[in-house]
Amino acid sequence: MKNPYLPLPVKLVKNFTETEDKLIHTFTLQFLSEEDEKSFPYMPGQFAELCVFGKGEAPFGIASSPTEPGFLKFSVAKVGVVSTALHLMEEGTMVGVRGPLGNYYPVEEFKGKNVVIIGGGFAFTTLRSLATYMLHPDRRGDYGDITVIYGARNPGLLLYKEELAAWEQSPDINLITTIDRPVEGWNGRVGFIPAVTEEVAPSAENTYAIICGPPVMIKFTMPVLEKLGFPAERIIMSLENRMKCGIGMCGRCNVGGKYVCKDGPVFTRAQLNELPNEY
Amino acid sequence: MIVSKNDIPSFLDKLIGEYQVFAPVQEGSYTLFKQICSGADAALTDGNTKLPAKEIIFPQSEKLFSYNVTAEGAKLESIIDDRKKVVFGVRPCDAKSLTLLDNVFNNDKYQDPYYLTRRANTILVGIGCNSPASTCFCTSVKGGPFDTKGLDLLLVDIGDAYVVEVVTEKGKTLIDNAGFASASEADKAAAAKAKDEAQVTCQVNTDGLKEKLDVNFYDPIWEKIHEKCLGCGACTYLCPTCHCFDIVDDAVDCNGCRVRNWDSCAFPLFTLHGSGHNPRTSNKERYRNRIMHKFKYFVDNFGEIACVGCGRCIKNCPVNMDIRVVLEDVRGSEARLDS
Numbered sequence: 342m343k344n345p346y347l348p349l350p351v352k353l354v355k356n357f358t359e360t361e362d363k364l365i366h367t368f369t370l371q372f373l374s375e376e377d378e379k380s381f382p383y384m385p386g387q388f389a390e391l392c393v394f395g396k397g398e399a400p401f402g403i404a405s406s407p408t409e410p411g412f413l414k415f416s417v418a419k420v421g422v423v424s425t426a427l428h429l430m431e432e433g434t435m436v437g438v439r440g441p442l443g444n445y446y447p448v449e450e451f452k453g454k455n456v457v458i459i460g461g462g463f464a465f466t467t468l469r470s471l472a473t474y475m476l477h478p479d480r481r482g483d484y485g486d487i488t489v490i491y492g493a494r495n496p497g498l499l500l501y502k503e504e505l506a507a508w509e510q511s512p513d514i515n516l517i518t519t520i521d522r523p524v525e526g527w528n529g530r531v532g533f534i535p536a537v538t539e540e541v542a543p544s545a546e547n548t549y550a551i552i553c554g555p556p557v558m559i560k561f562t563m564p565v566l567e568k569l570g571f572p573a574e575r576i577i578m579s580l581e582n583r584m585k586c587g588i589g590m591c592g593r594c595n596v597g598g599k600y601v602c603k604d605g606p607v608f609t610r611a612q613l614n615e616l617p618n619e620y
Numbered sequence: 621m622i623v624s625k626n627d628i629p630s631f632l633d634k635l636i637g638e639y640q641v642f643a644p645v646q647e648g649s650y651t652l653f654k655q656i657c658s659g660a661d662a663a664l665t666d667g668n669t670k671l672p673a674k675e676i677i678f679p680q681s682e683k684l685f686s687y688n689v690t691a692e693g694a695k696l697e698s699i700i701d702d703r704k705k706v707v708f709g710v711r712p713c714d715a716k717s718l719t720l721l722d723n724v725f726n727n728d729k730y731q732d733p734y735y736l737t738r739r740a741n742t743i744l745v746g747i748g749c750n751s752p753a754s755t756c757f758c759t760s761v762k763g764g765p766f767d768t769k770g771l772d773l774l775l776v777d778i779g780d781a782y783v784v785e786v787v788t789e790k791g792k793t794l795i796d797n798a799g800f801a802s803a804s805e806a807d808k809a810a811a812a813k814a815k816d817e818a819q820v821t822c823q824v825n826t827d828g829l830k831e832k833l834d835v836n837f838y839d840p841i842w843e844k845i846h847e848k849c850l851g852c853g854a855c856t857y858l859c860p861t862c863h864c865f866d867i868v869d870d871a872v873d874c875n876g877c878r879v880r881n882w883d884s885c886a887f888p889l890f891t892l893h894g895s896g897h898n899p900r901t902s903n904k905e906r907y908r909n910r911i912m913h914k915f916k917y918f919v920d921n922f923g924e925i926a927c928v929g930c931g932r933c934i935k936n937c938p939v940n941m942d943i944r945v946v947l948e949d950v951r952g953s954e955a956r957l958d959s
Contacts, residue, residue, distance in 0.1 A: 342733045346684050346867075346878070350694035373693060394689045395871040398878075399894075420894040435689050435874075556897065583893050585867050588730040591883070592864035593890060595909075596899075598917035603729055617837045619891075619899040619909070 345588050348392040348437030349377050351413070356432055359416055361497025365463050366428050367404065367416045370438060383407055383441035385448065385470035386579060386607045390587050391415060391423065392437030393430070399423040400584050400602070403441065404466040406473035408480070413438065416466045416500055442587040443606050446471050446551060446577060455485040457543045459562060461492050461534050461554025465500050467579060468553050472514065473504075481513055488543050492519040492534045492558075496527050517541055535561040538569075545570035551577040563610070573611035580606045580620050596620045621784040621800040622807050623775075625664075628782075631798055632659030635706050639743070642676050643708040644669050653707065664709050666751050668930055672860035673707050673714040677738045678721065680857075681881045684734065684867070689874035699877070700733055705742040706794065713758050713928040715744050715770035717860030723922040724863050743794050746771040747782070752820045755931030757944060760824040763928050766815045776811040783811035824944045826915075826925070829951055833916035837908070841953035845946055846907040848939045853884035855933035855941070861914065861926045864890070885909055911946060 355369035368391075372378040383389075383403055392398040399421060405414035419428045430436070448471070456475065460468040468489075475484050489508065493499045499518060508516040519530040519537045530537055534554065543550070550571050552559055559578065566576055582594035582601040589603035597616040599605065613620075623631065635641050636657065643662035644651040650670040651663050688695045718739065725735035749756070749765035758764055768774050772791030775782035783803050786792045803811070856862045866883040870876050883890060886906055892898045900906050918926035927943070934942050 397869045598920040
């Protein structure tokens with residue numbers, strides 16, 4: 342019987358300060374062997390429990406894409422015991438990873454469709470995984486237009502700046518970045534995600550919308566998507582309830598009869614409409 | 621088969637050589653399941669133990685694995701308890717609770733090796749309830765004082781002796797060489813009479829309860845129901861079907877163990893996000909979740925109510941919350957689909 346509680350040992354090879362406020366770090370982890378890597382077949386949207394031995398474990402969305410072999414990436418906010426320990430960790434230290442856990446974005450369903458990715462703040466992690474996956478030369482042809490609308494409070498808080506710069510230049514993806522208030526030197530859009538989404542007005546025809554961000558952003562973006570004509574079945578969200586086991590047993594992350602860890606974290610708006618609003 | 625009550629201690633003594641044997645043991649004014657070193661320690665008195673037998677299979681605190689981590693790698697070792705166990709004198713409600721927990725720990729995607737290994741290596745010997753307590757309501761939740769669900773053997777008390785009913789092959793192996801006599805027709809009749817006369821006097825009407833819970837999530841009744849709940853979590857710790865847990869590290873630097881401990885959905889921190897957002901901000905949401913989980917979500921997921929009617933939550937609530945009254949209140953509530 343496979344023991345789902347045992348983490349795989351991985352080496353922290355990079356501890357990168359992602360944002361200007363230094364509260365988000367991106368960690369690059371390397372498996373100790375090819376065999377270990379093979380035993381971790383993941384898809385965009387899945388998460389994993391990161392283990393700091395001696396401190397515990399906590400769940401984080403996987404920011405890297407399966408099309409980027411050799412490492413895993415996680416962008417982590419410093420909010421608790423495990424994340425703080427990670428932030429302080431020196432490169433070369435051994436940590437653990439348990440997973441991959443949960444379901445993933447329905448990339449098969451997206452085939453032949455346009456995809457609009459809407460992200461706010463540091464919730465962009467699994468959205469990066471999804472965009473990177475679809476942009477891979479072997480897969481790009483499977484999808485129609487790919488649009489990314491991504492906002493943060495200020496430019497310094499945007500994640501993955503090098504990638505954003507590359508996407509800006511790429512004909513394969515339409516990137517719209519926005520910040521909350523004007524800042525000197527910022528040439529992009531200014532405004533909150535719901536308003537910017539309304540301005541950009543992506544066509545709902547043959548299109549999926551994937552949205553991830555703070556609850557308030559989702560709350561106000563949802564009516565915009567509905568107004569644009571996106572049906573609840575084609576609005577995809579990722580929930581972040583607190584969890585421990587990650588395998589549907591500890592009883593912590595349920596929304597109605599569904600467990601975010603096992604049945605999610607990815608749900609359609611239509612599925613969530615059937616559940617109580619405890620998330 | 622039949623076994624005299626006087627022969628039970630020596631029977632248990634024989635088992636102790638081969639198995640870890642657990643039985644109710646007197647602790648002050650109540651009984652608790654404990655591992656016994658002598659058959660004479662078993663206190664097979666009337667009624668249920670203070671705590672359910674659940675913790676023999678799903679301990680309140682258990683080490684999952686040990687680890688030793690260095691710069692080169694990590695040595696992790698699972699700590700799986702595969703010792704053979706007998707739980708003697710378990711009541712039908714507690715035995716049934718394990719069949720419910722089996723669904724959780726062996727779900728459609730994952731198997732919990734700790735729980736499942738203990739479960740596979742444990743033989744459950746039940747004693748039927750001739751005199752159910754006033755707080756017992758097992759018959760209202762598809763159980764019964766002589767229900768054999770989850771049991772390997774059932775003993776029926778006929779006064780000086782127990783009539784032994786074999787439920788599973790696993791149970792049969794335990795008594796194959798025990799030297800028990802065959803039950804006479806008179807013994808069997810006495811057992812049947814004891815079963816007939818056992819009265820679960822309390823009935824909770826669960827008709828239509830699930831249908832009501834399907835639609836009354838936003839009903840104002842929840843404002844009233846939770847009012848006196850202290851959120852102490854006692855009901856969850858005493859419940860044979862509650863299974864929530866936390867996982868923590870017990871370690872000095874990189875040497876130590878990962879441990880899981882029972883937790884409770886009654887506690888505010890249970891669902892608190894790292895961001896500070898809490899989807900269940902007050903006792904109302906937390907108490908509602910407990911009822912919903914047992915009487916709706918579990919039914920949706922596994923087709924059964926996650927309550928065995930043992931009555932421990934009624935008997936031990938510090939503010940006398942009574943789940944039977946709560947269920948009646950819910951049944952009487954209005955259906956509201958809106959938020």
